[in-house]
Amino acid sequence: MTRSNLVGGEMLNWSDLHPADSRPAAGGSAAVSLLAAALKPGDTVLVAGPHATSLYVDVAAQAESIDILVRSAPDAEELAESLTHAKTQVYCGSLDRFETDETYETYDLIVALDGLERMVGPDTASLPWSAALAKLLARLTPGGRLLLGATNSFSVNKLIQPDITAALPRDEDWGRSVADAPPAGLGPLKAALRAAGLGIAGEPEKPGPRPLDPTAVHANDADNPRGDGTAAAPLARICGVYPSLVEAEVAVGNGGQVVAAEAARVVAARNGGPTLMDPYRVVMDAAAAGLLVELAPAWYVAVGVEAPVDSTSGELVEERLLAALRADDQTALRREIVAYVEWLRTAPETGSPDHVIVEGTSYRLFGEGEQGTIEGHLNRFARRALESGSRQPWPAGGDAQQLTARLASMVGITVTPAATPEVIRPLGSAEQLATVARLADELAHASARALLFQGTINGIRKSVPYRLGHAMLNPARVVRRRLKRVLRRR
Structure with a gap:
């Protein structure tokens, strides 16, 4: 018997787990590692948005209870029938209509690694990214943890592949408000997180709104109260994700060459065929410029969790x-x-x-x-x-x-x-053009040297010493040729 509950805004003839005309659900080894770092036995967990089936299984294996929110009715039915955890509830519909019980239930851990965009369907006219984030933060218990994914609209992918498919709308591309998309850029993302009452790890706290729950304190900040006596803002740690949210293989900070090489390899492996620039070198050059996180295809935001990133040196x-x-x-x-x-x-x-x-x-x-x-x-x-x-x-x-x-x-x-x-x-096309330009330059220099050499030869031939020598040697050449003819006859 199904345990799927319709909450409104559900999509009846649509699947994010088995898409026909949209991107797959979030997953990958980096997602598995981050989830393992965040999940604790006995947690109450909400998994919001489409995720790879293996991630649901990992959560159900440790959590005390797990609620799942997806917009696709077929996906909700499939998850409800496949997950046998006794305290699993599957809800189908949009985030803006999601309510679990008569009471406003909160969670120790909220997992939204797919991002916030696919938590609503066409029946929801608009749900701004900041509003969707606020709804999730409001469902956290004091000291709770949040795992959030966000796509980057200007990443290394823009330098590697021309987005020729952007002009071809998919079934998923119904009209939406620009505000529904994730903030465009790492700076705006941090600003949106601060506006939601979160601090940014590694950066000094800036004046801004207090957390939605003033008792929600990150464990690492328990000994660092604000000067006004209230709790410090929960910290959000941001890491770059390569090559995408749906196949997150590497999570990185702004590390060195070795960390960049891991990201560069997975990007190069998924960008075969003609490219604007060499995929591997684009990522390595971004790392050399200190932009490995800023130009990542996507980001993970981990609140209350130490995100596992590779710190290999050398x-x-x-x-x-x-x-x-x-x-x-x-x-x-x-x-x-x-x-x-x-x-x-x-x-x-x-x-x-x-x-x-x-x-x-x-x-x-x-x-x-x-x-x-x-x-x-x-x-x-x-x-x-x-x-x-x-x-x-x-x-x-x-x-x-x-x-x-x-x-x-x-x-x-x-x-x-x-x-x-x-x-x-x-x-890459750019490197090919640079090589052609270098070949043309080398050819031009070689042609110039050939012309200079030819001019030098012509000048020598017109000189008086050359003419005198030629006149003196010419009779000897004539005698030599005649002797050869005579000897051949004999």
Whole structure:
């Protein structure tokens, strides 16, 4: 027997768990990790909005009770029949019409990792993002925890892929108020959270509205009351999510190269085909500029929870090598290649430069390294450097085998040239245009040198010494040619 309860605003012929013309429900390994950090045995939990089925199962396994709110009637029926937890209630409808009991029930933990936009259907004319957030915060117990997802309208995705599908409206794209969308940008998101009575972790508290419940104090702030005697605002911790909310694989802070590389890999893996810019390099460059969180495709906001983010330190060997290439510093390039190859020759497990971290003079493997020969690891770096369109201290347009041979020669390794050189093109259109421009510049310089050389030759031929020498040597040439003819006849 179903336990689904209709609250109003439900969508009868629609599914967010099995979408035909919309994005899937929120999920991913980063979502699992964040939920595990927030969930405590005995919690009363509200899961609002569509989430991957595995997340519902994880919550039901530990929670004292779990209420689920989804807008899709088929999804509500499916969840009600599949979740056998004794204290599970499934509600179907819009957030603005959601009431659980005669009393206004509150929760220890509210999970809304999909964001706030898909908590209403077409029957709700408008529910501003800030109003939806206020409704969730009002349902928290004092000291309660909130996990919230928010999409970023201007992220690295804008620099990677042209959004050609934006002109093609989907079934889900009914008319909505602009205010219903998440704040556009990290700064406006923080401002909206402050307006809701939340503090931002790592930033000084700014004057603003008090929390909806003045007794709601974050555990870490219990010893830090306000000067006026009231409780400090609950803290919201924000981390970047890559590559999206629906498949959140990596949650990051503004960490170093290793953290950025994890995010860059998942972004590159999901952006095959033509791109505006090389996906991997876009993320790495954003991290170098301190914008890894600001330009993330989405964000997690964790209130009352220490969000688990990767804090691995060190530098990638690949980034050091690329820095030397860009600066035309062959001395630094040789030094890095020699040290890296020496480690390869003695390490029990080896990896290519994009899988090896260097800290001072020590090296260690990062992620799942690929076993192989020294030549193979250098060739992988050569290919990745050419695919990224990185500047090189040699003429443009070379193939991976040529670059591999140059690098290998620095450590005394001879590489056999390929019978048919493979031309590696940059992945992104911007890098391709930059390579074409460099080739055109090199061709123009070569043409100018050829013209200068031709002019020098013409000047020599017109000089008096050249003419005298030519006149003196010409008779000797005539005699030599005649002698050859005579000797051939004999």
